[in-house]
Every structure is written in structure tokens, then in C-alpha cells.
Amino acid sequence: MSQLTDAQRFIDASREVTCARDLFNLLESVSREMGFDHFALIHHVDLTPMNNRLSHMDRGELVALTNYPDDWIETYVKRDIVSNDPVLLASERTSAGFCWEDTGKFIRITSEHRLITEDTRRAGLVAGYTVPANVPGEANGSCNFAIKLGNAIRPTNLPMAQVVGAFAFQAARTLVARATEQPHVQDHSLSERQLECLILVAKGKSDWEIAKILGISPNTVRRHLEGARTNYDVVKTIQAVMRAIHHGRIALSDVLH
Amino acid sequence: MVYIVNRFNRSAHSALVQAMHAERKRVFVDMLRWDLPHENNLEYDQYDGDDAQYLILQDQENGDHLASLRLLRTDRPHILGDIFPFLCDEIVPSGFDVREITRFCLSSKLNAQDRQQARNILVRGMVEYGLISGFSAYTAVCEMGFLSQVLAVGWDVDPLGMPQIVNGKMIGAFRIKLAADTLHKMISSWRCDHPALRLAEFDRPLAA
Numbered sequence: 495m496s497q498l499t500d501a502q503r504f505i506d507a508s509r510e511v512t513c514a515r516d517l518f519n520l521l522e523s524v525s526r527e528m529g530f531d532h533f534a535l536i537h538h539v540d541l542t543p544m545n546n547r548l549s550h551m552d553r554g555e556l557v558a559l560t561n562y563p564d565d566w567i568e569t570y571v572k573r574d575i576v577s578n579d580p581v582l583l584a585s586e587r588t589s590a591g592f593c594w595e596d597t598g599k600f601i602r603i604t605s606e607h608r609l610i611t612e613d614t615r616r617a618g619l620v621a622g623y624t625v626p627a628n629v630p631g632e633a634n635g636s637c638n639f640a641i642k643l644g645n646a647i648r649p650t651n652l653p654m655a656q657v658v659g660a661f662a663f664q665a666a667r668t669l670v671a672r673a674t675e676q677p678h679v680q681d682h683s684l685s686e687r688q689l690e691c692l693i694l695v696a697k698g699k700s701d702w703e704i705a706k707i708l709g710i711s712p713n714t715v716r717r718h719l720e721g722a723r724t725n726y727d728v729v730k731t732i733q734a735v736m737r738a739i740h741h742g743r744i745a746l747s748d749v750l751h
Numbered sequence: 752m753v754y755i756v757n758r759f760n761r762s763a764h765s766a767l768v769q770a771m772h773a774e775r776k777r778v779f780v781d782m783l784r785w786d787l788p789h790e791n792n793l794e795y796d797q798y799d800g801d802d803a804q805y806l807i808l809q810d811q812e813n814g815d816h817l818a819s820l821r822l823l824r825t826d827r828p829h830i831l832g833d834i835f836p837f838l839c840d841e842i843v844p845s846g847f848d849v850r851e852i853t854r855f856c857l858s859s860k861l862n863a864q865d866r867q868q869a870r871n872i873l874v875r876g877m878v879e880y881g882l883i884s885g886f887s888a889y890t891a892v893c894e895m896g897f898l899s900q901v902l903a904v905g906w907d908v909d910p911l912g913m914p915q916i917v918n919g920k921m922i923g924a925f926r927i928k929l930a931a932d933t934l935h936k937m938i939s940s941w942r943c944d945h946p947a948l949r950l951a952e953f954d955r956p957l958a959a
Contacts (some may be wrong), residue, residue, distance in 0.1 A: 498910065501910060590894070590936060629903040631940055687929070742867075745861065747859055747861060
């Protein structure tokens, strides 16, 4: 059977699913076919609504579907690893699938990231392949495939994992969107003022200059920028600028003129 | 309004077509760094011949090019068939009712909001054109990052083969099926509520 036939079979079946459990089962079997032991299909947002009954998906709150080991999921949610998981951060900076060992090509690995990677391995997920599923104007997402100790990633299966990951995420988005009627609300919503300030920062303006341009005080500018950083959960304003560009809130043409 | 430009009415839209080639140079060569032939700041290739059709969104106020795409007949030389046939695991889809979308281009001077609006009008024009022409599908070669966006639109998309890394980018070939409900299936952020095509352009000029 060719990979295309297998992928197409998954895609056709994924279009027919009516509940999160069906999609879970499909993903579990296609992951195994591709030689992976685990999968995690998630929006990169606060995962606390997640539960084993998958009601968070059937209620349309967020995409979070995984067969990672239970205690790792618990730790992952409790420690809010989702906001600083190096694999997920890397997936927001590239468009094609990548192996976890290549994460350092996309982001600067911090000591905190190294600890998270170490804990991930200890939890039994020794290596993996992540397919980014970022749609501008929505929360970022990804489809992650992982293997346990003793298994090895089969490079010939990665193109299929890329296709399956992209379509799987779309199937999950569709389930969630259908449940709420409205498409998923974006989680990193910037206020108009925060956005204006970020655009001016991207144009190289100082806090003082931005204050003059917008007719507000420098302190207010700093408050807006802090709000933007908090929204994206980043430390530096430049990171917030990059996120806003990535999310399609700022076009490069906004800042080049 | 989206204009349908083909070999029959090209001369009537020469300024707009010229602006499209200039924008394609800015977007694909200067910004995206694609390795494409260009001359005098215009990007065009061997597929910009008589068989090419263009859908071009023009600013009604100042005549500027806002967005455009090129449709190629798949029963004639086209990009998937000539350059990327290895992206198809089976035979390359071809036929009079299958067109290839190429050079999808949004003006680099638009801000994020206007880009989205221009994109939606052009895409609506593309679907309308496909439906009234009786096309069964569009094919396209695209980067994997763009695939997530295209899937999110809500269309019936199928892969034609497994993606591959070409010049450092992972790309794949896809087919978008066209059907009566294709416009309906689109998510709100991609939707344009008004018909986009301008068909009056098919009128022949009166003989002098």
C-alpha cells in the first residue's frame, strides 16, 4: 500500500468523524501505522479544560487530543509546560514538520527548555516529530508524534506524518468549530492600542516617540507594551512583535512604510 | 472587482497586467526569494503565454493591482506536470476541467487587514470562475505551512502525493475539488459576501 493511499484513507475517515473520540481512535491507529507510540494534537493555549472524556473538544473549547502517558499529561498541564515547551515554540517558527532533535534550529534553547526536554524523555517520550498547524488569526496548534524508548523514528514515514498531521489538525478544528458554531476565538487578542504600539516599536520608535505620535504618556505606552507581552506570554517586546507578525496581526508592509 | 484576463482581452488591460508582473517580481523574487526569471523588474516565465488566464483584483479607485493569480490549463504544459511531477504519486491530474493555480500574489503594500480582504475577494472570484466554467478541480503546488491555511478554509482538499523537500522547503501537490457548495463551506475569515467576478469584460468592443 502506498503512503498516499494510507494517508488518503485517514483523510477520508477523518472527514466523517462526529465526535472527538472517533478522531482519537483514528489518530491512534494511524500513528501506530507510521511507527509512533504516541500523539498529541493540541492548540498552544491553557490546557486546563482538558479531560479524559474529551468534553473540552465536544464542547468546542479547544483542540487537545493525546494518548501521551497520563501522569505526563497531568504534569504538563499543572506546570503549564505548553507555554514554554521548546518543541511547540519551534513549531510556531517554522511551517514544515521537524524532528524534536532539531528544535535548536528554530529557537534559542534555554536552560528551562533543557529541563523540559529532559522531563519529556523521562516521561517516556524520547523523540518525536512535530507538524505545525498555524492558522493566522487563530491560536497556534500542532500535531505531535512521539516514540518511546527502544523505538526509532522511521524517516521514510515522515512525509506521511506531515500530511496526516496537517489533515488531523483540520479535522479537530472542524469538530471544535462545529461545536461552537463560531470559529475558535483567538487566544492572543491584542487591543487596538497594544497593536498600534507594537507596530511603532517595529518601526524603531522609542517609548517617548510612540507617546508623542499617539498623544498618550510614555507610561501608558509602556503599559500597552507590557499588556502585549503578557498576551503573548513573552519577556521581550521584540518577541511580542514577532508573534504579532506571525499571527497576521501585523503585516510586514505595516512596518516598512 | 476581479477581472478575468486572457489572451483575448489582455491588450485592454495592459497596464494592469504590467502592474501584476511588477508585483510578482516584488513578492516572489524580492520578498520570498524564489529563484525565478525576471527582467526590468517584471517577473514572467514560459507559462505566461497565450494559454495563461489571470484573475486580477483591481483597486476601483486608482486602478492599482491588489491581488492576482494565474490559472494554467493542465492539458497543456503547466508547472505541476513539467516541473514537479514527482510530487504526484499517481498520474498528474490533467484535463480541460482541471486548472492549476499558480503565482497567487497579494500586493506587498497592503496592510494586514486589507490583505485579508483582497485575498478573500480574489479567492471568491477564483471559486466563482471555476464554477461558471464547469471546472471540477484546481490543483496547486504549495509549501506545507500554507497547506494548514488552505485546509482551514474548509474546502475539499486532497494530497496528490507525499510532500518533499525542494530547495530547502517542504512542498506538496494538492487538489481542491470544486462543487456547488464550495463557497458555502468557507469559514467566515475567508469569506467575501459579494460576487467578485466582473463578467462584463467578455463583451466584445463594437466594430468601429
